[in-house]
Amino acid sequence: MAVRTTIEIVNARQNNLKNVTVEIPRDRLTVITGVSGSGKSSLAFDVVYGEGQRRFLDSISTFAKSRISQLKKAKVDYVRGLSPVIAIEQKKGNNNPRSTVGTVTDINDYLRLLFATVGTGSCPVCGHPLRQRTATQLAERIGQLPAGTVVELRAPFSRPHGEDYEYAFHLLREKGFKNLIVDGEPFSLAEKRELDESREYRIELLIDRFTLRHDSFIQLAKSIEAAMLTLDEDIFLKIEIPSGAPAGFYDGFGCPEHHYALFEMQPVHFSFNTPASACHTCMGVGLSYVVEPRFLVVAPERSIARGALKSTVFNTSPAGMQSYRGVQMYSLSQKYGFSLDTPFRDLPQHIHEILFFGTKGEPVEMLHPPYATKKNWITGRTRPFVGLATEMESWYRHYIRRTSTTETFEPEFIRDCMIEKVCPECGGARLKKQRLNVKVGGLDIDQLSRMQLPELLGFLEGLRFDEDQREVAEAIVRELATRLRLLIDIGLHYISLGRRSDSISGGEMQRIKMSTQISSELMGMLYVMDEPSIGLHPRDTVRVIETMKKLRDIGNTVIVVEHDMETIRSADHIIEIGPGPGVHGGHIVAAGTVDDIAAASDSATGRYLSGRASIPVPTRRHMLGDDFLTIQGARENNLKNLDVDIPLGVFLCVTGVSGSGKSSLVNEILYKQLKIAKTGARIVPGEHDFLFGTELIQNVIAIDQTPIGRNSKSNPATYIGLYDRIRKLFASLPEAAERGYTALDFSLTHSNGTRCEHCSGDGVIVTSLQFMADIETICPVCKGTRFSEEGLEVKYRGKNIADVLEMTVEEALDFFAEEKLLAHKLKVMNELGLGYMTLGQSSTTLSGGEAQRVKLAYELSKVKRGAHNLYILDEPTTGLHLADIQKLLDCLYRLVDQGHSVIVIEHNLDVIKCADYIIDLGPDGGAQGGQVVAEGTPEAVARVAASLTGHYLREVLR
DSSP, X not given: OOOOOEEEEEEEOXXXXXXXXXXXXXTSEEEEEOSXXXXXXXXXXXXXXXXXXXXXXXXXXXXXXXXXXXXXOOSEEEEESOOOEEEEOOOOOOSOTXXXXXXXXXXXXXXXXXXXHHOBEEOTTTOOEEOEEOHHHHHXXXXXXXXXXXXXXXXXXXXXXXXXXXXXXXXXXXXXXXXXXETTEEEETTSOOOOOTTSOOOEEEEEEEXXXXXXXXXXXXXXXXXXXXXXXXXXXXXXXXXXXXXXXXXXXXXXXXXXXXXXXXXXXXXXXXXXXXXXXXXXXXXXXXXXXXXXXXXXXXXXXXXXXXXXXXXXXXXXXXXXXXXXXXHHHXXXXXXXXXXXXXXXXXXXXXXXXXXXXXXXXXXXXXXXXXXXXXXXXXXXXXXXXXXXXXXXXXXXXXXXXXXXXXXXXXXXXXXXXXXXXXXXXXXXXXXXXXXXXXXXOHHHHHHSBHHHHHHHHXXXXXXXXXXXXXXXXXXXXXXXXXXXXXXXXXXXXXXXXXXXXXXXXXXXXXXXXXXXXXXXXXXXXXXXXXXXXXXXXXXXXXXXXXXXXXXXXXXXXXXXXXHXXXXXXXXXXXXXXXXXXXXXXXXXXXXXXXXXXXXXXXXXXXXXXXOOOOOSOOOOOOSOEEEEEEEOSTTOOSEEEEEESSSEEEEEESTTSSHHIIIIIIIIHHHHHHHHOOOOOOOSOSEEEOGGGOSEEEEOOSSOSOSSTTOOHHHHHTHHHHHHHXXXXXXXXXXXXXXXXXXXXXXXXXXXXTTTTTSSEEEEOOTTSOOXXXXXXXXXXXXXOHHHHTOEETXXXXXXXXXXXXXXXXXXXXXXHHHHHHHHHHXXXXXXXXXXXXXXXXXXXHHHHHHHHHHHHHTOOTTOOEEEEEESTXXXXXXXXXXXXXXXXXXXXXXXXXXXXXXXXXXXXXXXXXXXXXXXXXXXXXXXXXXXXXXXXXXXXXXXHHHHHHHHHOO
């Protein structure tokens, strides 16, 4: 029997596909393209990937099926020729703050193994180098001492950041420790003794104390092993001889001065996901919550006595003024000479510092306020004031400790005042300080994790090892180097292993997964990818294409949903779905090679491939005016203390290679600072000095491609506001009045109205089956209309409410032509190319590009004359065909023509060339980026030799 060379799909009817029958060649790179909403993802992911996954799950045991959600069968007659399938989709990184690039790619596992194998420790006090020693080696060295010698095993200890000694000692008692050495003196945890909280002491745990005997080697080795197990989180052991060690005893074995030795280490010692190795304060996240003082101030124009501070911090009611906090505030005002009746913003800065961060140990006598009618318990005492912010952080730690033991409690009133900042104990390293005392090549594991990948690769390849370690260490380095090169080759040279996964874009995460698949070297697989070129500068697109070809060349089938012309030209086979979006799509328009597609008269992609169609360079650009937003001292992430002038009233593109600092400048600094200025949002902007010109705009609006709704009842009509008006129209009809219906009764989310209660307005009944996917069937009561019979009897111009929701935007525009508000909103949607969309289409079925255009239609339909808004879009061309990009540009031009400003972060050259003004960051990504390379019109940027964007712009501006 001949081996099948194609994947055969027969009569696919998923979503808007119209009985599509097509063959996809195996062991080839196939691109599926077409306008946004035409059915590309339905074919690639719902049919090909969905069927491959479902068949795999069908083959597993019943026991495994009971623990895995089963997939629905795609609406297709059959699919033949499938292989094991892997989808590499456009999904943002893991939201778990512990997840990093290193953990996602498994590179961290090899890095931890390298440090556990060849890492060299250093004395916690003086930094003297220490080699790893096993319990047997330590016992052999100690056993050389004369019989009768007293030996103490100790370990260093430091209290967790921000905690008091009482809590630190409580932790030690829970672990079973009884004796300490504090500044060289014995200290018993059994006694009730206090230490000065303002001082830092040198504290050591006394783990064991024994007297040597000639026949005690086995007992000695067991004692040391027990000490290692007892310490768990410590890797340093202090071997102290109270009577004095013989000369040379510690040479080549431990620190001669401070007597520390280093345990034999395991990879788990360098994992921030294990409690024993993770930093005490941040628990291995690298960030910790700290109180942001400005969040404690709710009305800076008021005085402290009149409610300037949050009521949870200082309640100014009569009872609150007489509480211990009222006594504290009055006493502070008397000691430091300020009035509780002065507006908070008029108080000197040093008073703000005292109120938030305390008196730094200086005692304050607690005085009886003259307005108090009774004496508070704190009156007459003298004690330091720790500060409102410091006190709230202490409360937060207290609640966290309670949560981690028996109670589940979320102190929202505290978290509302807090922000994430770099952990003050580990500095973002995530690990205990002891772990950072172990180094390879002079650097600790955190320093390597912060390096950009090419720098890390160069460092690892430059390492040299001792003879006894060389074979194992070089094997580990080879594995590391292979994986790092794959990430670099795929265009991710600017990231580091320590970068959090939740800061990774969908495109970056997709490329990380691609590199992981290449490193697996599997063959005979089927890979389905979703626009891997997204988020890539034109310089890096060729790298992704080469990666996909590598997957193909080792014997895999690669199917890519893509709009990028370079990727399409590199494909072995192309399938175009169309001709239009939504109900106008779902057909195979053309299939074949690049030349076949270019020659197809009905192919929208072919027209652009052959040059018959193109996005023209504007003949007129908006001129710059006198209004600018000015950012000074931008230092977020890799930005190099930038001063940037952003012109208003124009269409502006921020460009640059991946990792050059575009999102840091626009999203983290500009958007967040404007949001704070315009709405008082409780967010923290990226690091910068000043933002000038905020008074020149009324509002700032970010328009992205996130879904417009999360359930089946959400639809374009509800999002844009059409449905509110439609419901009022139906409620005003005589038939509705007779039945007592209001506008609310026509809502799909309102029970006991006109919706079908049997299916709760969903139109389908979902039946859950064990070991099988849930089955959806049309509701037998409403027949899928989602409304009751009584509700459907109410008709407007011969159409009931279900008929209206089934109308396309084009049909509704004619039907509601006399309703000015509805006609206006529908006209905007139609002009944006959404005429095919039904008013009641579920939001969950919209593509990213469609969701974005619905949001733009909402903004355009509510624009007020004379208003000046700033619209920010981050890579809006994601998921858009060239034909759709022209519609997007038309929409952006309209916003600017109406007096607004538009800022777009973009790599697509067809968008960049149409901008009025460009700010190009670079010259490269990561540490080599963060500078303004060029700015001006596209023509001006194209003339700048140092600009990579300019280099590619020159080709499209010809």
